[in-house]
Amino acid sequence: MSLALEVTDLSVRTARHKALLEVGNLKIDAGAAVGIRGPSGAGKSTLLSALAGLTDRTSGTIRWGDTDILSLSRAGRSDFRASTIGFVFQDHRLFEELSPLQNASLSLMYAPKSERRPVLARAGALLSTFGVPSDHATVAPMSGGERQRIAVARALTQDPQIILADEPTANLDRVTAQTLGNDLLGSVRNAGKTLVLVSHDDALLARMDTILTLEHGRLL
Amino acid sequence: MMALWNNLPGGLQDTVFVLALLVPAVALCAGLWRGFAPGPLIRALLWRYRWTNLGYVILIAISIGLSIAIVMAERGLREGSATAADKFDLIVTAPGNETTMMLATVYLRPTAMPLLSGDVYNDIASAENVAMAAPLSFGDSVNGMPIVGTIADFVSHLGDGQIQGRMWQDEAEAVAGALSGLHIGDEVAPAHGIGDDADNDAHGDFHIEIVGKLPPTGSPWDRAVIVPIESVWHTHGLASGHPPDRANQIGPPFDPAYFPGTPAIVVRADALFANYALRSAFSQSEQTMAFFPGTVLARLHSILGDIRRVMSWLTIVTQCLVGMSVLLGLFILSRLFSRQISLLRTLGAPSRFVVCVVWSYNLTLVAAGTVLGILVAWAATAGIAYRVSNLMGFTITTRFESMDFAFIAAFLSGVTICALLPILVSLNATPVQNLND
Ligand SMILES: Nc1ncnc2c1ncn2[C@@H]1O[C@H](COP(=O)(O)OP(=O)(O)OP(=O)(O)O)[C@@H](O)[C@H]1O
Ligand SMILES: [Mg+2]
Numbered sequence: 001m002s003l004a005l006e007v008t009d010l011s012v013r014t015a016r017h018k019a020l021l022e023v024g025n026l027k028i029d030a031g032a033a034v035g036i037r038g039p040s041g042a043g044k045s046t047l048l049s050a051l052a053g054l055t056d057r058t059s060g061t062i063r064w065g066d067t068d069i070l071s072l073s074r075a076g077r078s079d080f081r082a083s084t085i086g087f088v089f090q091d092h093r094l095f096e097e098l099s100p101l102q103n104a105s106l107s108l109m110y111a112p113k114s115e116r117r118p119v120l121a122r123a124g125a126l127l128s129t130f131g132v133p134s135d136h137a138t139v140a141p142m143s144g145g146e147r148q149r150i151a152v153a154r155a156l157t158q159d160p161q162i163i164l165a166d167e168p169t170a171n172l173d174r175v176t177a178q179t180l181g182n183d184l185l186g187s188v189r190n191a192g193k194t195l196v197l198v199s200h201d202d203a204l205l206a207r208m209d210t211i212l213t214l215e216h217g218r219l220l
Numbered sequence: 221m222m223a224l225w226n227n228l229p230g231g232l233q234d235t236v237f238v239l240a241l242l243v244p245a246v247a248l249c250a251g252l253w254r255g256f257a258p259g260p261l262i263r264a265l266l267w268r269y270r271w272t273n274l275g276y277v278i279l280i281a282i283s284i285g286l287s288i289a290i291v292m293a294e295r296g297l298r299e300g301s302a303t304a305a306d307k308f309d310l311i312v313t314a315p316g317n318e319t320t321m322m323l324a325t326v327y328l329r330p331t332a333m334p335l336l337s338g339d340v341y342n343d344i345a346s347a348e349n350v351a352m353a354a355p356l357s358f359g360d361s362v363n364g365m366p367i368v369g370t371i372a373d374f375v376s377h378l379g380d381g382q383i384q385g386r387m388w389q390d391e392a393e394a395v396a397g398a399l400s401g402l403h404i405g406d407e408v409a410p411a412h413g414i415g416d417d418a419d420n421d422a423h424g425d426f427h428i429e430i431v432g433k434l435p436p437t438g439s440p441w442d443r444a445v446i447v448p449i450e451s452v453w454h455t456h457g458l459a460s461g462h463p464p465d466r467a468n469q470i471g472p473p474f475d476p477a478y479f480p481g482t483p484a485i486v487v488r489a490d491a492l493f494a495n496y497a498l499r500s501a502f503s504q505s506e507q508t509m510a511f512f513p514g515t516v517l518a519r520l521h522s523i524l525g526d527i528r529r530v531m532s533w534l535t536i537v538t539q540c541l542v543g544m545s546v547l548l549g550l551f552i553l554s555r556l557f558s559r560q561i562s563l564l565r566t567l568g569a570p571s572r573f574v575v576c577v578v579w580s581y582n583l584t585l586v587a588a589g590t591v592l593g594i595l596v597a598w599a600a601t602a603g604i605a606y607r608v609s610n611l612m613g614f615t616i617t618t619r620f621e622s623m624d625f626a627f628i629a630a631f632l633s634g635v636t637i638c639a640l641l642p643i644l645v646s647l648n649a650t651p652v653q654n655l656n657d
Contacts, residue, residue, distance in 0.1 A: 054566060075571060082568025093563050097264035109257050110573040116257070138264075154567075 002031040002192045003084070003161050005051070009060035012043075012050050021046050021217045023060075028210075030065075033188060033195040035208035043217040044198040045090055048164045051196060052085050053077035064162065082107065086155030088165035090198075092147040094154075096140045100132050103139055104153040119157055126153035129183060144171035149180060156187055163188055165197045169204055177201060234622030241629035245636045249583065252576040262580050269556065273585055276549055280589025283542040284631065285596025287535050288624055292601040294528055296616040297608065298521055304439035304614035305513040307378050310487040310495055312336070312344060312502050315509040322516045325356060325484045327613060328366050328440045330414050338461075338479025340507055344487060345472065347501065349494035352377065355474075355482035357452040361414040362428075365400055367445045369452030371471050374486060378437055378446075385432035390470060391451035395432040399442040406430045408445065410455060426455055440613025453480050539631070546635050550582045551642035557581075561646055575643050582639045590632055597624075 007026040013019055021043045028034050036044050049055050051062060053069040061068050064084065069077055081087070094103045105123035108116040127134060130149040136142055139150060148171050155163055168184060169177035181204045188195045197208065205211050213220045225233070266273060305326045313321040314334035324331035336355075345353040354374035360367040372387050375395050385404040388394060396402040407427045412419040428447060436442055448470045450460050458480035462469045487502075487510070489495045495512070502510035554561075557578055564574050598618065605616035 052566075078565060078568050078570060080568070081566070082570070085568070087566065093566070095261065095264065095560065095563070097268040098260065102260055102264075106261075106567065107569075109261060110255075110569050112255065 002194050003065040004028060004030040005194065005196075006063040007051075007060065008063075010050060010062060011059050012046055012055050013057045015057070019217060021050060023047070023219055026212075026219065028194060028196065031192040031194055032210065033185065033197070033208045035205040035211040036196065036198045036214055037200065037205060037211060038214035042214045044214050045166055046217070047214060048087075048166050048196065048198060052081055052087055052164055082110075082158070084161050086158060086160040086163045088151050088155045088163070088168045090166040090170070092144075092151040094139045094147055094150060097138055099137055100127055100134060100139055100142070100146075100150050103150050104157055106154060107158050122159065123153060123157045126156055130180065145173070145176055148172060152180060152184055156184075159191070161193055163193055163195045163197075165195070167198055167200065169199065169201050178203070181207065231622075234626075238622060238625045238629045241626060241633055243633075245583070245633045248637060248640075249580070252572060252579055256573055256576055258573065258577045258580065261577055262584070265557070265560070265577070265581055266584060269553075272553070272556075276553070276585055277589040277592060279549070280542075280546060280586060281592035281596050283538075283545075284590055284593030284628070285600060287538055287542070288593065288597035288627065289600035289604065290531065290535065291627075292597060292618065292620070292624065293604040293608075293616070294524070294531070295621070296601065296605055296618060298524065300438065300605075300609075300614050300616040301612075302514070302517055302521075303617075304437075305517055307437065307439070308486055308513045309489065310499055310502075310510055310512060312485040312487055312508050312510045313483065314507065318509070318511045318516050319520065321484065321509075322511070322513045324358070325486070326439065326513050328358070328368065328444060330358070330366070333483035335481030335483055336485065336508065337481055338474055338476030340505075341474060341479060341482060341485060342476055344485055344502060344508075347498065349489050349491060349498065350487055351490040352486075352488040353472075354486045355449055356484045356486065357449045357482055359414070360410040360412055360452065360455065362408045362410055362445050363401075364414070365397075365443050365445055366414055367394075367410050367428075367447055367452065368441070369447050369449035370486075371449060373471075375432075375434070375446055377488065378441060379434040382435045383432045384435070385430075388431055388448055388470070390468070391448050391454055392426075392428055393431045394428045394445050394447040394451075395434060396430045397434050397442040397444045397446070398436040400445060402430050402433075402445065404430055404433060436615070438615040442615070443613055449482070456480075543631070543635060543638070546586065547638055547642065550586075550639050551645075553582065553585075554578055554642045554646040558646060565647075571647060574647060575640070578643045578646070579636070579639060582643070583636050586635050586639070587632065590628055594620075594628065 005026070005028040007023055010021065010023040010026070011019060012021040036047065038044055046055065050058055053062070053072070058070060060070065062070050067080065069080055072080060095106070098106070101123055104127055105120050108119040111119055127150065130153055132146055132149050132153070139147060148168060152165070152168055155165065165184065169180055172180060185207060197204070199205055228236070308326050311321065311325055313325070314336055316334070320331055321333065323329040324333055341353065341355055344350065352373050354370050357369035358366060375387065376383065383395060402408065407429050409425070409427055428445070428451070430445070434442070450470055453460060459478040460467055461474040461479050463475050463478055487498060489498055499510045499512065502508050561574055561578065564577070601618045605618050608616050
């Protein structure tokens with residue numbers, strides 16, 4: 001199962017009505033892997049946030065499958081994210097005070113009881129696949145690369161149909177970056193997930209089905 | 221339903237009432253936690269901000285503790301002073317200020333009092349329905365504790381007949397109060413006067429032996445040395461109360477011709493109803509005045525009660541201020557969480573889960589502060605009771621009443637429900653605004 005994306009007349013503005021992002025039309029096939037690149041400040045993170053329904057002052061339509069997330073209520077968008085989207089943040093966004101496993105399996109705290117076991121098992125399996133040391137009580141002392149991998153594991157734990165990843169290999173050395181890229185692409189392609197990935201890493205971008213370039217808030 | 225309620229024992233009713241006050245908080249808690257397992261996250265957040273949390277808990281504990289302590293101490297003062305006056309049914313003195321006379325006799329405050337003659341004493345002692353008429357005599361002291369002269373019957377009455385050791389047999393023997401620090405067999409030399417003016421040498425080398433000890437009565441008499449009234453008269457070079465041929469007699473009857481006078485007589489009637497008749501009988505003479513210490517105390521307490529009403533308004537105002545600062549504190553703590561809140565929302569956690577995490581965090585702090593506050597209240601009241609007991613001589617009770625727990629439960633419920641407000645406000649801060657901070 002995977003979802004296609006169709007964006008029309010998307011516009012995201014600041015509180016002062018300055019346009020951050022203007023996307024007239026964007027289509028991504030179900031199960032495709034799309035790379036996005038562009039200079040710093042171009043609006044790449046803003047685009048990913050918008051696709052997850054995380055931005056305010058947003059107009060147009062963002063249709064994942066049959067669902068226009070902009071027409072959903074705040075709670076509806078939240079549910080949609082929980083069930084369908086895995087998000088990897090540019091700055092990881094982990095709970096410093098929780099362990100790697102607790103971070104990766106965070107959703108079990110609010111998932112139905114029956115899903116708690118599988119979530120925990122998946123999180124554990126992903127962390128060991130990614131080679132994250134499991135002997136830390138909290139993630140606070142862990143390195144940027146280790147955090148990055150925990151963040152990717154967290155995004156994959158719920159087995160979502162869509163993965164939105166913001167520079168997931170930015171803090172890693174070449175070898176680790178390549179391994180993580182392999183793991184991420186592997187689990188996406190195997191399960192036919194739709195992937196939208198922002199990166200400056202040409203090697204990683206080269207493995208995507210399509211590459212889009214964003215500049216000054218517009219797709220070239 | 222009402223009948224069922226009325227048939228419950230009082231203690232159970234109070235417990236049910238206190239629990240009922242907690243129901244809203246418990247129901248809210250159950251509703252928020254249903255289906256979620258936020259424990260590890262809440263624990264981790266509590267641990268992460270432990271020092272802030274500790275300071276906050278202590279703040280709540282002190283403010284709750286002190287406001288309960290004030291109520292408890294006032295109640296203890298009222299009950300303690302009443303208990304101290306329990307054994308003094310009716311007091312007869314020369315006319316004067318009842319409060320002053322009561323303070324002098326029941327609470328042993330040193331006071332210069334006019335004397336009643338032997339004839340007056342005999343009239344009272346021989347009146348109908350009088351079971352006991354105990355003359356009192358004050359003035360000397362031992363180690364700063366008053367020596368009180370009276371008759372054996374009154375000592376037995378004070379101790380409910382439970383004297384350790386034995387009653388005195390002659391004027392050189394004494395019964396000591398429970399808190400006097402004296403033991404049976406101790407010998408003490410009386411000093412003339414009491415307090416800073418006491419003169420240790422005025423009575424030569426006259427010594428008193430402690431032969432008995434009273435059980436605790438909760439009154440200033442616990443810190444007194446009680447001797448035969450003849451002993452006090454004798455050491456002051458006065459007549460012994462008895463004719464020369466019976467000069468060594470201890471206790472009544474007294475001979476008016478040799479009676480040096482007494483400032484106060486404690487009267488006990490043989491039946492409760494007779495007390496009122498005796499009071500009016502002894503109040504009619506120009507030489508005497510009779511009063512119930514309980515009535516005088518009640519009058520004092522009603523003044524205290526007026527103060528209490530003012531205080532209870534103050535307490536309510538302080539409580540509102542405490543409640544408001546608690547909420548403000550929760551507001552600030554919730555801001556501390558804005559990153560965590562926005563992250564949870566970004567990941568798609570339901571709003572109820574986010575509210576559950578922050579609310580449970582708050583509840584933990586407020587509940588911990590409240591429990592600690594009960595300890596603070598107890599400790600503060602015990603401290604006040606100790607100081608006041610030393611100062612006033614009577615024992616102040618330190619105990620919680622169901623009203624205290626009702627107050628605590630209401631506070632807890634009120635604050636936890638109001639705590640939803642700052643959380644809902646934080647929740648409305650949109651994820652992405654906070655993410656871009
Ligand atoms: N809430 C906001 N209010 C105002 N300006 C914003 C807001 N969020 C983002 N911006 C601006 O929008 C522009 C695009 O930001 P964005 O984070 O999308 O860039 P990016 O392409 O991800 O850059 P980088 O490669 O450095 O991560 C930036 O100039 C940023 O300052
Ligand atoms: Mg970015």
